Amino acid sequence: MADYRLKGLSCANCARELEEAIQKLPNGEEAKIYFNTSKLSVPDQVDMQNVTRILAADGASLVLEDGQEEIGEQAAQRMPNWKLSLLISVLLFSIGLIAEGSIPGAAVFIIYLAAAGISGYHTFLKGLKNLARFKFTIDTLMTVALIGAFSIGEWREGTLVAILFGLNEYLEGLGMEKARRSMESLLKVAPKEAVRLENGQEHVVPIASLRAGDYVLVKSGEKIPSDGKVIKGHSSVNEAAITGESMPVDKLEGEKVFGGSVNNEGVLVIEIEKAYQDSSLAKILHLVEEAQETKTPTELFINQFAKYYTPAVMMISVIVMVGPPLVAGGLWSEWFYQGLAVLIVGCPCALILSSPIAIVSGITRNARNGILIKGGVYLEQLGQIETIAFDKTGTLTKGKPNVEKTYVYYPDLFYKVAGAIEKNSSHPLARAVLDEVSQKESHLPEAEDITTIPGQGVKARVFNQMYYIGNESGLESLLLSQSAKDDMASLKESGYTLVAVSSDKEVLGLFGIRDEIRPESKELISKLNKARVKSTVMLTGDHEKTAEKVAESIGLTHYYAGLLPDEKVEKVRELSRLSKTAMVGDGINDAPALATADLGIAMGKGTDSAIETADIVLMQDHLGKLPEAISISRQVNKIIKFNIAFALGIKIFALLLTIPGWLTLWIAILSDMGATIIVTLISLTVLIEKKQEKNSVH
Incomplete structure (x- = not known):
């Protein structure tokens, strides 16, 4: 599979249609377009000229991962420059408004037609193709509305519709691009090259060529290329790319490091333990990228709803056009105009965008925090x-047992005996005892004849005498003092794990061990x-x-x-x-x-x-x-619910204006554009981090 970035991909529905078209090419069944990250994965056997042709028909083009134009250069040249097109269209529209009544009608028509064409030709051409195939999309609705408006002499409003729809598409693409750029800034943490050490020589190599066992040199300010361990050097390392933690972590020889983390100072020699594609960072970035494309139940519902919604709107539009004139004797031209306005209101742009931008923003923001x-x-x-x-x-808890309480009856023997027996054990409780003993005794005697008693503890000879360390069940043969009994009961009542040290006659002392919270x-x-x-x-x-x-x-x-x-x-x-x-x-x-x-x-x-x-x-x-x-997720869920309710609510309100005949083309397009802009801007607020949230629990 080959991966390409895509230019000019601003519509989720269009991305799905492009994907289906590419999948119909020979060997293209596994092709996949990731709309949220603007990425195309296509099998190597697919003819890329055909792919370019399909993309160009929709105004998209291919670029390589490093951003250099590849076979899609010509398509990129054919892509509309939205800013320039809109500026020229607005200028021509203004000239048309000023010139109305002072120049011939034909000239005004040409000015308006040119303004509409420059802003809306891309949509118009796609709409015509879809109309020929009886495929009802947003572009189809707009094309029918434009043809209808110009055919009944509403040149001014038809042009305004084209300009506002062009602006709508531009802003829609801008919002999606903002979410994408936020994600791309996250993905750029991956280093591109590494300095590999071979026979004492330094060689700059792509990180993809690194293998387990390679040695790399990482200087101050450079990124560690893949997971490994420090062989030489000492430095603090910024692991924010992996953990989301901004505080640096000191690294000594033998300690693990993550690929993508930054060496703050000094020089480190690192032994690579994983090829980059198997590293933690690579897995994280791959999963985050894939996460953008998984559909939530809400998104799946919206996509299904949109499939039936658009044809239904066209049906309602036809009813509005012909119903009142046939039933109530209304004017054909008036209700035809109202029907065209209904078509524009029916554009599901805001509805389709109500979820994906918020989802992408939520996943991206959490990923920045190491989640x-x-x-x-x-x-x-x-x-x-x-x-x-x-x-x-x-x-x-920390998962590391820790001695938190001791009762010592024979201080000269208690710590020495415990340390001598436990220093050769790897049991977690033994390590906790040894950590405590090391703070009291610097020199420990040797233990001999060490015997493990299953379910109880360990016996060993220290100072030519047998001693025991373990739980209370190993003390049953001893005559315990009342003080020892009370102390043992107190430790158990407080939730400690009890470790006793005893001779064959009496208890030397008790350790109270607990996993530290x-x-x-x-x-x-x-x-x-x-x-x-x-x-x-x-x-x-x-x-x-x-x-x-x-x-x-x-x-x-x-x-x-x-x-x-x-x-x-x-x-x-x-x-x-x-x-x-x-x-x-x-x-x-x-x-x-x-x-x-x-x-x-x-x-x-x-x-x-x-x-x-x-x-x-x-x-x-x-x-x-x-x-x-959790707060970010709840914010995303609230925003999605609001977006859906707002997008549908504003459309219902606009449609109700048809009853008294108040709905106009420009009100229709403004309602659709307004909903889309508001939905996009609200979704992008998820990316805003409040200062107080940065002071999270550590």
């Missing part, structure tokens, strides 16, 4: 969410409540007391503890039956629950599993920007 939404349908659903279910470990979790839940999320729920496999303490400390509505993976899935299914539910997890262990929920939201800082599993991916390692994403 990857895989399609308009998920953006729409996010704005409808009433319940959010969270996994606990790694989502509301993320500092932003409490504020996050508060902001979700303000965003009108009715219920926040935690699902965890931890025991009841731990879950209860976490839920209380951050203000969750409900929690469910002791859940196995299949029970977690069943609980998500149960919540989804009650209300629209999103599940938030880390994208690895929670894949079944993410897939079961109405909406799966993964946080994974660019991990492959997170990108592939969920409908929405938070590229940060926290949930701080989730409330803003």
Whole structure:
């Protein structure tokens, strides 16, 4: 498949028709036009001269990815220059108005015809072709209206219709282009070239040629070409392109880096771990680009509605033209004029644009914030969410056990024995104990005869004596003091995981370990409540007391503890039956629950599993920007509803003016143009970021 950018693509319906025409070419079945990103993907076997011919007939042309004109140059030259055409048309129209009554009527007719032709010839030619094929589109409606207006002597109004419709198309294209440019600025974060190191020599190469194992040199201010790890150097790196976070992240030797992030200072030597097309950035940009083209249920409905709407308007127009003269003896010329006005009111421009620009703007704005939404349908659903279910470990908590409380009865032995036994273990609880011990003891003795006791802990010989470290079940043979019993009960009551250190006679001390709650979790839940999320729920496999303490400390509505993976899935299914539910997890262990929920939201800082599993991916390692994403989605949904109601409402109002016979051609075109402009401008407000929103939870 070859990819091309398209020029002159301003109408979603036209894009669909062009796509269908190209698909009818030999080997063209898989051709695809992405209207929102103005892109054409076409199989290599397709004759591009035929593609150019089809595009040229609709005023579009092909350009290469780098923006250089390719085989569509001639077509580009034939494309109308909207600004110049409109200016000339307005000038001629003004001359015609001034000259009326002072020069012959034929001359005035020619001036008006020239003004209408310069502004509307493109629409007129397409409309004639469609009319010949009995294909009823916006262009068909305008062509019939123009022919009708000039045929009954309404030259002035016919010309005004042509000019206003040309202006309408220009502004419509401008609005779509604004949304596209916003998206393109996002896509430009991908670097084009890299400096590859080979045998000590530097070679500038395209990033597409990089392979895993290559070494690249990244200087200050340059973009890292693909995912990898730092081999040499130290610098701070701006990862905003991936995570949406503006604060730089320090990178030392051995640490991972993302392609597309920017080296702030110093020089880094990076070992590439993934070819660019497999990198996090490439996957993000590809998914964001694809997301522009997915149709929401609202858009699909509008597209279906528009198919029947236009022919229906033509039918109503005919009834208006012939009904009153036949039934009530009205004047044919008067009602023919009213029928032409109905045709213009019937243009579904504003209706068709009511959704796509808002959707593109919403997906783009979220992507800037490091929130990857895989399609308009998920953006729409996010704005409808009433319940959010969270996994606990790694989502509301840091996923790293931490010693938060200790009871020490024998300080000379407690830390030394615990450190000696745990220093060779990779268990998460052992690492937490070792982190705590390292702050108290710099030199640890060696442990011998290490024996693991399943379900309890570890025994080992330290200082020629046997010691035990593990849970309370390994202490059953000991005679515990009342103080030790009380301390153990206190730790369990507070939701800590208990780790005891003992000899074969008595307890040396206790560690109270808990998965540390993320500092932003409490504020996050508060902001979700303000965003009108009715219920926040935690699902965890931890025991009841731990879950209860976490839920209380951050203000969750409900929690469910002791859940196995299949029970977690069943609980998500149960919540989804009650209300629209999103599940938030880390994208690895929670894949079944993410897939079961109405909406799966993964946080994974660019991990492959997170990108592939969920409908929405938070590229940060926290949930701080989730409330803003919900707010943006709700804003998009509100705008779409308003746009549809406004577009239909203004048309109904204009059509009602036909009853007393007040509808004129210029009122009709102004109502259609006004609706289109307002719908476009309101949709673009989604791209505006408020200053206070930048101070999101971190």
